Structures are given as C-alpha cells and as structure tokens.
Amino acid sequence: MMDLSQITEAIQRDAVWVVFVNVLLQQLGLPVPAVPTLLVAGSLAAGSGPAGAMLAAAVAASVAADWLWYLAGRIFGYRVLSGLCRLSINPASCVTQTEARFVRWGLWSLVVAKFVPGFSTVAPPIAGSLRMPLPGFLLAAGAGAGLWAGGAILAGWWLRDELQEALAAMNRHGRTVIVIVALALALAGWLVWKLWQRHRFERLAAIPHVTPLELVEALASEAPPLLLDLRSAAMVAETGPIAGARGADVEKLMDAVRDWPREQPIVTMCACPGDATAVRAAHVLGELGYAAVRPLKGGYEAWLAANHPA
Structure with missing residues (x-):
C-alpha cells in the first residue's frame, strides 16, 4: 500500500490527469470527493502554469459530466430526475423540490450548483428536461465549475505550508491508515445523518393515505x-x-x-x-x-x- 508521500508524488507527477478523473467521477454522481484532491493539487502547484492546467482540467471534466447529464435530461425528461431521487437515501429530496429551486434561481442555479450538496448532480438534467439552450447551459456550467474548482485550488495554494505540514505529519505517524480512518468516520457520519433524515421522513409519512x-x-x-x-x-x-x-x-x-x-x-x-x-x-x-x-x-x-x- 502506498503511503502519503507516494500518493503526494503521484498527484504532483500527474496532477492534471488526477484532477480530471477525480472531478469527472464526482460530477457523474459517484461518491468520490474532489475537493481534497483539488486542495492538495493546489498546494503542490509551483506556479501559475501548473495551477492553470489543473483548473482547466477540472472545468473540462465538470462541464463534460454536466453535458452528459444535460443530454440525459433532454432525452428522458423527468424519468432521469425521478431515478436520481430514488437513489437518494432521503426521499424527501425529490424532483419537485429540486426543480422548484432550479426554476426560482434560473441560470444562476448552474453557477451555484457546485456549492450546494446534492444539487450539483440534479441541476444539469433539470436544465435538459426544461430545454434550456445548450450554449447558455455550457456557459453557466463552466462558470460554476471555474468558481468551485478555482476556489479550492487557490485555497490549497494559499494554505500550502499548512497542508504540506499536515501531510508530512500524517505520513510520519500513521501513513494512509489515518486517512482511511478519517474518510471512514466522515462517511459513517454522513450515512448516519442521511439515515436519520430518512427515519424522520418515514415518521412524517405515517399518516392516512387515500388509494x-x-x-x-x-x-x-x-x-x-x-x-x-x-x-x-x-x-x-x-x-x-x-x-x-x-x-x-x-x-x-x-x-x-x-x-x-x-x-x-x-x-x-x-x-x-x-x-x-x-x-x-x-x-x-x-x-x-x-x-x-x-x-x-x-x-x-x-x-x-x-x-x-x-
């Protein structure tokens, strides 16, 4: 198993591709957090050139994934949104509420979508199902991706000394075990919160229905x-x-x-x-x-x- 120094070296050696693949997988809907990778990549950027390449890779990956979801929404309509909501542990986060948010914010919803947990994946298919013009969609999706990824990369560069010290400390004292434990605890906390939301909804749903x-x-x-x-x-x-x-x-x-x-x-x-x-x-x-x-x-x-x- 690679230790943190090897992982850091891999990101430093192939930062652009690591960023591209990580962001693409997250924006396609997989539970693969991209912000930690962007922070580390930003902390390793030696100048504006590498940082710019990382930002371009992140934006390209994000817009590509959003475009695929846009096409799915345009072709299959509300069925895509319903399917995404069924995958959610919390069924209260459903089509009507997400679409109402999108309609209320309009084009700006695509710009801020990356900063709203759970909204980033559903916003593009909503735009497709509502027949938003593709040029405007791509422009707004690119702007949102640029702000989101650029902010994370800039934060990583700004806090590069602290991040490198933290990585070195973890590498000395626990190697990848610390990272694995931290990720496991974060995932467990998120899962408990989602299951609690589902339990609360099931209690609300325990009312008389009509057939x-x-x-x-x-x-x-x-x-x-x-x-x-x-x-x-x-x-x-x-x-x-x-x-x-x-x-x-x-x-x-x-x-x-x-x-x-x-x-x-x-x-x-x-x-x-x-x-x-x-x-x-x-x-x-x-x-x-x-x-x-x-x-x-x-x-x-x-x-x-x-x-x-x-």
Whole structure:
C-alpha cells in the first residue's frame, strides 16, 4: 500500500490527469470527493502554469459530466430526475423540490450548483428536461465549475505550508491508515445523518393515505375532493395536466386552496419516491387548519394505473 508521500508524488507527477478523473467521477454522481484532491493539487502547484492546467482540467471534466447529464435530461425528461431521487437515501429530496429551486434561481442555479450538496448532480438534467439552450447551459456550467474548482485550488495554494505540514505529519505517524480512518468516520457520519433524515421522513409519512381507486370513486361522487397536482412543471408539460386537478406549488399552497372550505377533503398528489412532496403538503395544510387532507398512495404512477388499467 502506498503511503502519503507516494500518493503526494503521484498527484504532483500527474496532477492534471488526477484532477480530471477525480472531478469527472464526482460530477457523474459517484461518491468520490474532489475537493481534497483539488486542495492538495493546489498546494503542490509551483506556479501559475501548473495551477492553470489543473483548473482547466477540472472545468473540462465538470462541464463534460454536466453535458452528459444535460443530454440525459433532454432525452428522458423527468424519468432521469425521478431515478436520481430514488437513489437518494432521503426521499424527501425529490424532483419537485429540486426543480422548484432550479426554476426560482434560473441560470444562476448552474453557477451555484457546485456549492450546494446534492444539487450539483440534479441541476444539469433539470436544465435538459426544461430545454434550456445548450450554449447558455455550457456557459453557466463552466462558470460554476471555474468558481468551485478555482476556489479550492487557490485555497490549497494559499494554505500550502499548512497542508504540506499536515501531510508530512500524517505520513510520519500513521501513513494512509489515518486517512482511511478519517474518510471512514466522515462517511459513517454522513450515512448516519442521511439515515436519520430518512427515519424522520418515514415518521412524517405515517399518516392516512387515500388509494387511487378510493380517489376515483370520490371524484365521481356529489362532493368530490380537491385534487392538488404537485408534480413538477417539466413533468406536467411532458405528460399533460390531469382533468379536474388543480396545479400547486408546495411552497405556495395557500394560493391553490385559498377558496376551498377548510372542512372539505383535499387529496395531494406528486410523482416523488415515497410520495414525499404529497406528504409534506398534507402536513403543511393540516397545520394551516385544513382538517381532511390525505396524500395519494403511489402518486402519479398509481393514478395512471387506476385510470388506465390496460
């Protein structure tokens, strides 16, 4: 096993390629942190030339990965976003919320995406699904990558003495074992936090739901409930609106239900793993005094299956 001095020598010898591969893998969605590599690479840069080459490699890798995700979003639409959200340990981080953030920030969301944990991977496919013009997308993605990677490389160069002393100390006293233990502890802490978020969401989701068949029967009755469609704008544009449903934004629920009596039933529906947005909306409306709010079990896909059984 290589010790830290050998790892440092490898980065110093092939810094540009190490940076390129590391950033590419992270931006493709693999759990491979790139910032530590950028910091070490920056601390080893002897002048502006090597630092510039490292920055160019990082930006090229980041934009290449973002472009692939953009194409996936453009070709497959909301299904890519739904798949990414299903991979998340925390199902509350779903399509509707991430897209709402993107729509609210516009082009700037791509510039700041690299600095927002969890948003960096989902922003490019959202841009593709919303048909953002490719030149503007590439420009914003490149600007964001430049700020993110440039800041890390500059910080590494600025703190080069401290970083080199820390690397030397770890190499003397623990070699790679210290790094492995530190990474393992960091990963364990992140995993515990994510599992706690999931546990908290599952507690919130333990509320009465309405099944698709029950909803179909209720909508055909003399006193139908109000059906709130909380799907993302991209998905509604791609699949069409639902007849009789009222589109709603989870951040602006009062705008959708202001004229609805608080004692009348409301059903919330989304296209999220675990019905995350529908559950969240049901809790918010309950806190606002609406007494009969239930999320649709299974969301939009279950609704389609109930109305189009073939």
